[in-house]
Amino acid sequence: MIPKYFLFRAWLYFAAALLIQVTLLPIIALDGIIPSLWIIVLFAFTISEGKMWGIINAAFFGFVYDLVTSNLIGSSMFAAATAIYIGGLFLNEQRNEQKLKSLSFLFILLLVSTVYSIIISLFTNLDIRSSLFTLLLNQGLYQGLYTTAIGSFVVIFNARRN
Numbered sequence: 001m002i003p004k005y006f007l008f009r010a011w012l013y014f015a016a017a018l019l020i021q022v023t024l025l026p027i028i029a030l031d032g033i034i035p036s037l038w039i040i041v042l043f044a045f046t047i048s049e050g051k052m053w054g055i056i057n058a059a060f061f062g063f064v065y066d067l068v069t070s071n072l073i074g075s076s077m078f079a080a081a082t083a084i085y086i087g088g089l090f091l092n093e094q095r096n097e098q099k100l101k102s103l104s105f106l107f108i109l110l111l112v113s114t115v116y117s118i119i120i121s122l123f124t125n126l127d128i129r130s131s132l133f134t135l136l137l138n139q140g141l142y143q144g145l146y147t148t149a150i151g152s153f154v155v156i157f158n159a160r161r162n
Contacts, residue, residue, distance in 0.1 A: 051088030079119035114144030
C-alpha cells in the first residue's frame with residue numbers, strides 16, 4: 001500500500017515538472033528538441049515504488065499532459081505507459097533504490113525517453129517526406145539523449161544526498 005503523502009508528493013513533483021516543461025524548457029530547446037522533464041520525474045518515482053505504480057501513473061500523467069499541452073488526447077498517455085512498461089522490465093523489485101544513484105538509471109532513462117519520444121513523434125510529427133530513420137534519429141534518439149543529460153542531475157543529487 002502506497003502512503004497518501006507519497007502520492008501527494010508524486011503529484012506535486014509532477015505538477016512542478018509539468019509547469020517547467022511547458023513554460024521554461026521551450027526556451028532551452030536545441031533545434032526544436034525539448035527534454036521530457038516529466039518523464040524523468042515519472043521514471044524516478046517508478047523506480048522508488050514499482051512498475052505497476054509507474055504504469056498506472058504514466059497513463060494518468062500522460063492524459064493530464066495531453067490536456068495541458070493540447071496534444072492528441074491519449075497520445076502521451078499511450079507513449080508514457082508503454083515507455084515506463086519497457087523501462088520497468090529492467091527493474092528489480094528488491095534493489096531499486098540503488099539505481100537512482102548509478103549509471104544504470106541513466107541507461108534505462110535513455111531507453112525510456114527514446115521510446116517515449118519515438119511513439120509520441122509517430123502520433124504528432126509524422127512527416128511523409130522524411131524517412132523512418134530520420135524520424136527515429138531526430139525525434140527519438142536526440143530527445144532521449146537530451147532528456148538523459150538533464151536526468152543525470154538526478155543521479156548527481158542522489159549520490160550527494162547519501
